[in-house]
Amino acid sequence: MSKKKSPNSEEKLLTVEDVRALREEIALMHGSLAKDVLEHTPLIKKVVNKFIEKGLNASWTEKLLAPLAGSALEDDELILISYVLEELDALLKIEDEEKKVSKCVRIIVGSTGIGKSSLLGKLAARYKYFLPKKHSVALVNFDQEKVGAQEQLENYAEAMEIPLLAILELLEEEYDILFIDTAGSEGEDLEALKELIAFIESYTDYKIEISLALSATAKMRDLEKIHRRFSSLGIKNFILTKLDETTDLSDIINFLIKEKTPISYISTGTNIPEDLEVASKEYILNQFMKED
Ligand SMILES: Nc1nc2c(ncn2[C@@H]2O[C@H](COP(=O)(O)OP(=O)(O)OP(=O)(O)O)[C@@H](O)[C@H]2O)c(=O)[nH]1
Ligand SMILES: [Mg+2]
Known part of the structure; x- marks a missing residue:
């Protein structure tokens, strides 16, 4: 009995390295998109820079705040700052x-x-x-x-x-x-x-x-x-x-x-x-x- 051919057997399968490279590419795209957005939203950029100056990881901060561009929050510095602090607050774990x-x-x-x-x-x-x-x-x-x-x-x-x-x-x-x-x-x-x-x-x-x-x-x-x-x-x-x-x-x-x-x-x-x-x-x- 002949073995049934899997539909993809002729196609090149992605290796683990290919997938990793793709993932890195997507991450880079996200990073540069975030940077692009920040160029057009000065207040968000100011708050991002404030936290980067404080030493927070730059791409983490950019990716967190860039999605707020165009939202009602983008014009209020204090709200942007508390948005970052709330995110930090949610990520920190404390033992009871x-x-x-x-x-x-x-x-x-x-x-x-x-x-x-x-x-x-x-x-x-x-x-x-x-x-x-x-x-x-x-x-x-x-x-x-x-x-x-x-x-x-x-x-x-x-x-x-x-x-x-x-x-x-x-x-x-x-x-x-x-x-x-x-x-x-x-x-x-x-x-x-x-x-x-x-x-x-x-x-x-x-x-x-x-x-x-x-x-x-x-x-x-x-x-x-x-x-x-x-x-x-x-x-x-x-x-x-x-x-x-x-x-x-x-x-x-x-x-x-x-x-x-x-x-x-x-x-x-x-x-x-x-x-x-x-x-x-x-x-x-x-x-x-x-x-x-
Ligand atoms: N400024 C400051 N000094 C501290 C603090 N905790 C400990 N120290 C000082 O750090 C030094 C070392 O403290 P230890 O508690 O002996 O440290 P250890 O980890 O047990 O040291 P080893 O047993 O040598 O590995 C001492 O001079 C302490 O007084 C702190 O929270 N702040
Ligand atoms: Mg000791």
């Missing part, structure tokens, strides 16, 4: 603190010196003393690398009357939340961290929650690189640190609007436990819109 469950191990990972240990001190104090529900908490040191890491946690533990446990001790007594400090992990440390996670999963019924600390001063490429490095751990949320050190939040915002991961907390200084904010869109967007 109220939803956090008890019996949980919170691990903070991130680059060296980003503020991980300080965050643990602040969070442990918050959960033990400052929330309506008072949690039983303990700190755990898993930073075996850094000289002084143990002493740093001992200081927090002593000052805030919070127990500091060795890893094996977390099997002995139950807490609502354990806060585990890690080293600014490079490759090998990441493996050790995965073993720790497997250990907790096998021998306890704590739920594990991993937060990636990101500095507001980091550049886009660093943010992407650090996120890639830790993504295999399963990052539940981001914590932003060092918001007090920069007024330029453009890279962090460009990064956050591409990511679906929510932000949980914001660190705004070196004081423990005071300099910690629950993440909010208003806070981030207000900081972003602040004039220098």
Whole structure:
């Protein structure tokens, strides 16, 4: 029996590369169309430039505002500005603190010196003393690398009357939340961290929650690189640190609007436990819109 010929078998099929090239061409067309439109709508162009000067991704901003040309909104600068802010507001994801469950191990990972240990001190104090529900908490040191890491946690533990446990001790007594400090992990440390996670999963019924600390001063490429490095751990949320050190939040915002991961907390200084904010869109967007 002869095989039936598929109707397209004679035609050249598009390769993956062809499709990719087409997609890039279409994106370019959209980009130049947006630029064309902006040339003829000075107010929209002004607002686009305002946000580009603030550091927002240029083609993202152009493509967002160009479709408003010819609409009733094109003559009102304030409305155009709030249109962009609303879009940013919709894209930023925030984690709801109220939803956090008890019996949980919170691990903070991130680059060296980003503020991980300080965050643990602040969070442990918050959960033990400052929330309506008072949690039983303990700190755990898993930073075996850094000289002084143990002493740093001992200081927090002593000052805030919070127990500091060795890893094996977390099997002995139950807490609502354990806060585990890690080293600014490079490759090998990441493996050790995965073993720790497997250990907790096998021998306890704590739920594990991993937060990636990101500095507001980091550049886009660093943010992407650090996120890639830790993504295999399963990052539940981001914590932003060092918001007090920069007024330029453009890279962090460009990064956050591409990511679906929510932000949980914001660190705004070196004081423990005071300099910690629950993440909010208003806070981030207000900081972003602040004039220098
Ligand atoms: N300005 C500012 N400084 C901060 C903030 N958070 C932490 N720091 C400071 O940054 C330095 C490093 O903080 P740590 O909490 O030790 O950072 P780490 O990520 O644990 O550092 P390693 O354990 O060495 O990787 C300290 O001097 C902190 O006081 C912040 O939000 N703003
Ligand atoms: Mg540390």
